[in-house]
Amino acid sequence: MDFLTVLGLAAATLTTIAFLPQMFKTWQSKSAKDVSFVMLVTFNSGVFLWLIYGIYLQALPIILANSVTLFFNLIILWLKIKYR
Amino acid sequence: MDFLTVLGLAAATLTTIAFLPQMFKTWQSKSAKDVSFVMLVTFNSGVFLWLIYGIYLQALPIILANSVTLFFNLIILWLKIKYR
Numbered sequence: 001m002d003f004l005t006v007l008g009l010a011a012a013t014l015t016t017i018a019f020l021p022q023m024f025k026t027w028q029s030k031s032a033k034d035v036s037f038v039m040l041v042t043f044n045s046g047v048f049l050w051l052i053y054g055i056y057l058q059a060l061p062i063i064l065a066n067s068v069t070l071f072f073n074l075i076i077l078w079l080k081i082k083y084r
Numbered sequence: 085m086d087f088l089t090v091l092g093l094a095a096a097t098l099t100t101i102a103f104l105p106q107m108f109k110t111w112q113s114k115s116a117k118d119v120s121f122v123m124l125v126t127f128n129s130g131v132f133l134w135l136i137y138g139i140y141l142q143a144l145p146i147i148l149a150n151s152v153t154l155f156f157n158l159i160i161l162w163l164k165i166k167y168r
Contacts, residue, residue: 007137014130021122034118038105046098053091 012065019072023079032080040077047073096149103156107163116164124161131157 026032047070054062110116131154138146 004137004140007133007140011130011133011137014126014133016130018123018127018130021126022120025120025123026118029118032118034110034113034116036106036109039102039109042098042105043102046095046100046102049091049095049098053088053095056088056091 008061012061016065016069016072019069019076023072023076026076026079026083030083032076032083035076035080037077037080037084040073040080044070044073044077092145096145100149100153100156103153103160107156107160110160110163110167114167116160116167119160119164121161121164121168124157124164128154128157128161 022035026035047066050062051066051070054060054066106119110119131150134146135150135154138144138150
């Protein structure tokens with residue numbers, strides 16, 4: 001695997017797993033007052049479009065990274081609504 | 085511009101501007117207690133790697149989207165530290 005691929009995979013992994021600590025934090029504290037609802041809705045919409053883009057391109061890395069990111073962020077959005 | 089390019093640009097725009105409302109919310113409320121510090125550090129690191137990736141590829145859309153996202157998220161991280 002070349003340097004550029006490793007760099008891209010590292011980038012994708014970090015921007016995907018980043019939302020795990022937010023998910024667990026909100027789950028545990030049962031509070032998401034300081035997390036912007038508009039950010040969550042806009043970000044989820046954008047990640048959904050990235051997913052469609054990846055499916056059109058049949059690009060597995062784009063599909064995988066954005067599926068997982070969308071899954072985590074939909075849970076954070078659900079927790080935000082649940083604990084509002 | 086073909087459909088796929090428009091789709092990619094729409095996706096990039098949404099996942100970039102998503103962080104503006106979070107920035108303004110934190111700025112106004114002076115509180116980021118519910119925003120995960122580990123998420124911010126991990127996400128900023130990942131976006132930084134995406135930026136390097138885009139520079140290597142000389143891909144202007146990747147460079148632009150990730151520069152702006154990094155700028156917004158570094159401000160959110162700074163506010164998180166400032167108001168902790």
